[in-house]
Amino acid sequence: MAENGTVVTEFILMGLQLWAELQTGLFFVFLVLYLITIGGNLGMIALIQSDRCLQTSMYFFLSHLPFLDICYSSIIVPQLLETLGTDQMVITFEHCTIQFFVTLCASTECVLSVVMAYDLYGAVSNPLLYATAMTPQTRLGLVARAYGGAMVNSVIRTGCTFSISFCKSNHMDFFFNDLPPLLKLACSETRPRERVIYLLAFLVITTSVSVIFISYLFIIQAILKIRSAGGKAKTFSTCASHITAVALFFGTLIFIYLKGNMGKSLGEGKTVSVFYTVVIPMLNPMIYSLRNKEVKEALKRVLNRMKVSQVE
Template identity: 40%
Template sequence: MMNQTLVTQFLILGFSETPGLQILLFPAFLLLYMVALSGNLLIVLLIGSSPALHTPMYFFLVNLATVDILCTSTILPKLLGSMVAGRTISFGGYMAQLFFFTWSLGAELLLFSAMALDRYVAICRPLHYGALMGPGVCVLLASAVWAVSLTNTTVNTVFTGRLPFCGSNVVEHFFCEIPPLLKLSCAPTRLNEAMAFTADVVLALGSFSVTMLSYGCIIASILRIRSAAGQRRAFSTCSSHLLVVSMYYSTVVYTYIRPASSYALDKDKVVSVVYTSVAPSLNPLIYSLRNTDVKAALRRVLSRSRGLCAPRGPATSPLEGGQQAPPRASLP
């Protein structure tokens, strides 16, 4: 037990002290947040209101959109506020943002694996798709995704929050993350680093392996398609998905799966923009809005909206003299 002045709030440095650069970054991050929020909310509303989209694939897309909303709403509003107001955050606020961000990060990694497995069964084992991916299985997979990621973030947040912080309170990042916080602790962090490293290896590398293996089988199945047009359509879809998945996993692995002593926070926070802001903005476009079924559902919703907004005619009969129209003959 030592007499220490404990840190009660942190100063988030953000990206730059230069006012001119802040003016450029604010609209960029505001645009990313609006695109991510509106795109993912649109996906949730479209799938929820369209019975034709109540299938396993779109069920997982709703979960992915929910995760992206959670991630961006945890990070970007505070970042935007810090650009125009104070950049300090309380210790409790830091832990809260850390908790929800880590939760969304783990859930997104696991959801990519669940979605890849769903596509593998649909393409490689179509005759067994209904039995293997029934409603109960989908709910069980989604529940496991949220529960495992919640357990991971609870353990890491609790052990990180118990560390003493009695020196510098300057966080060289633009949001609350484990690596920059460990560098500020005035106590050994080897246990925390080992726990975070183990969780990241299991979640990131394990999910990445499952995803790549599933897509490898999918591509092998596509190569057996005799139609060249069918192969092009399938490869177009898979290439878009693989681009997003590879971008997300590569940045997460680069940031987390290495010793804390090798962190270069000035460079790492630029890489973090990919999985906190760019990927949630691209996911609705890549996974959903390029899909013909989703576009058809969007057209139906827009047509219903126009029908509701169209002016209605008089309630009385249009015949002169108030005469009623003769009854129509009913079909047998």
């Protein structure tokens, strides 16, 4: 613990202290969740790449979400497992660069969710024009902009962290070095930085949610005009998986950043952070496979091909 103005250069993660009696059990729980996450998301990427019927713009954008989910888990969970398995809870200040990659993944997923909603709107409302407008170059350009915009947000957020002085306690009440708990340990003025962080989070989240909401209003209007009951059901199943994933992801972000007390309710924040960094990346492949008719059909085709190859 830092005293008498001593500059803090390392932090002790105390977020799992209350779960000390369950440490061994939690280690295996998080390990299993991590393995399921990696396997499920890699499987989703492989399925999209191997099935010709999924070689569309929507699934091109969708294939980036499993990649981001793998990155989420690989940034957070190994550190969590190390803490649970070895009681090694000390991290250096330089290790706070982990925030850069967490923010990069979250921001990219926000923008890609918007792109997917707009893509769905174009595919449903005007499929002929959409087919000619959404070229491979356009897809790559949209994805590049998503990563580029997320990169800017990540640089600003990480810059705010490295410009803070820490000379209070080095005991961080969290299970990874996120910015809200770091702000509670600062001895320098943090309000200007908090305003910048909050403003960026507000702009990214509210803009994304607004565009997605408006896109789906037009999508629903276009679906209702489809005469075929089968066509309606297929389109609704595609939209349902995206809406479910978006609701889970943005719901947790809104709770953390737009609740109005960022960094003050760390008890609730720990639970929500576990949910969006560990649980949601594991659930997303299930959501897109179980609630999406095209993905389920593609999975059946792949399994059938595997059975045929084994017989031969």
